[in-house]
Amino acid sequence: MVTEVKQYGARFKLDYGLVYWNSRLEREHKRLVSLFQGGETICDMFAGIGPFAIPAAQKGCMVYANDLNPDSIRFLKINTQINMAEGDVCAYDMDARKFISEMMTVPLQGNNPESCEAEKSSEECHPTTNRETQSKIPAVEENGSAENLDFLDAFRGIIQKKYWKGSMPLVHCYCFMRSNETEELIISVLFMDVVQVLPFFYPFEQSKIDENITYINSILVTYINTSCIFGKEAESALGASIQDPILHTVTPNLHWDVAPNKAMFCLSFRLPEESCINEDAAAAAASSL
Numbered sequence: 001m002v003t004e005v006k007q008y009g010a011r012f013k014l015d016y017g018l019v020y021w022n023s024r025l026e027r028e029h030k031r032l033v034s035l036f037q038g039g040e041t042i043c044d045m046f047a048g049i050g051p052f053a054i055p056a057a058q059k060g061c062m063v064y065a066n067d068l069n070p071d072s073i074r075f076l077k078i079n080t081q082i083n084m085a086e087g088d089v090c091a092y093d094m095d096a097r098k099f100i101s102e103m104m105t106v107p108l109q110g111n112n113p114e115s116c117e118a119e120k121s122s123e124e125c126h127p128t129t130n131r132e133t134q135s136k137i138p139a140v141e142e143n144g145s146a147e148n149l150d151f152l153d154a155f156r157g158i159i160q161k162k163y164w165k166g167s168m169p170l171v172h173c174y175c176f177m178r179s180n181e182t183e184e185l186i187i188s189v190l191f192m193d194v195v196q197v198l199p200f201f202y203p204f205e206q207s208k209i210d211e212n213i214t215y216i217n218s219i220l221v222t223y224i225n226t227s228c229i230f231g232k233e234a235e236s237a238l239g240a241s242i243q244d245p246i247l248h249t250v251t252p253n254l255h256w257d258v259a260p261n262k263a264m265f266c267l268s269f270r271l272p273e274e275s276c277i278n279e280d281a282a283a284a285a286a287s288s289l
């Protein structure tokens, strides 16, 4: 079960018994990474052993890569080493919701500089060490996934628009479509989730809070979930629109063997500006209570 595979020049060690790996996704890994520009910051919520994270780092991106499975992170670290991408991949081993929430915590907020400095040193990214959150997170299921969770709601409440500059980040979200579902349905469901969760992003490395500030450019949501299809209920809840979504077909037919009877898609969209909470408006609303 322990082996080494190659994808577009990078080497990946893995144990098939412990981690997720699908060689048939090579073309998709390559396609998505080709969209990234050197110097961008990429946040990979479900990184596995690094098929997006490592090539992105090799391309000059700063990558924050997370996976709940400690074995995935162990191999991710091995793979960053053998591909000489160590300095550009920060590995985290926690639930994706917690990961994105911690990453987006407003630096310095509510802390005095001294306590913040202390927190910073203990929370700083160490590519060779995990954050000590393992005991606080739900156990990963045997197959390395946790069914029936919709991770787009992880963006709920992590907001403060005044800290964000530049374009909103792109989200690349993978999903399956069964033969009785339509592209429009997937888009409407996912958009509803995004609109409802009021996503907001800021630089999450406290050490980068200066004029050279780094903002997240892309977030990968590669947890694959079929249960996010709620049909008309979802469409009726849609309260805002997302501009220019792209639904890329990863597997062109329903018999392709990534998953039987399901086609796989990558939905890419930029988080809408209006999904951010304007802090001043929020403060005004709070003071009027």
Ligand SMILES: C[S@@+](CC[C@H](N)C(=O)[O-])C[C@H]1O[C@@H](n2cnc3c(N)ncnc32)[C@H](O)[C@@H]1O
Binding pocket: 020, 021, 022, 025, 045, 046, 047, 048, 049, 050, 051, 052, 066, 067, 068, 069, 072, 094, 095, 096, 097, 140, 144, 145, 146, 222, 223, 224
């Ligand atoms: C379909 S695999 C994709 C891995 C990688 N992106 C790839 O393309 O090979 C999904 C990954 O999500 C991880 N995962 C499952 N539930 C998670 C959670 N709640 N938080 C973080 N990672 C999770 C699994 O361990 C697995 O590695």
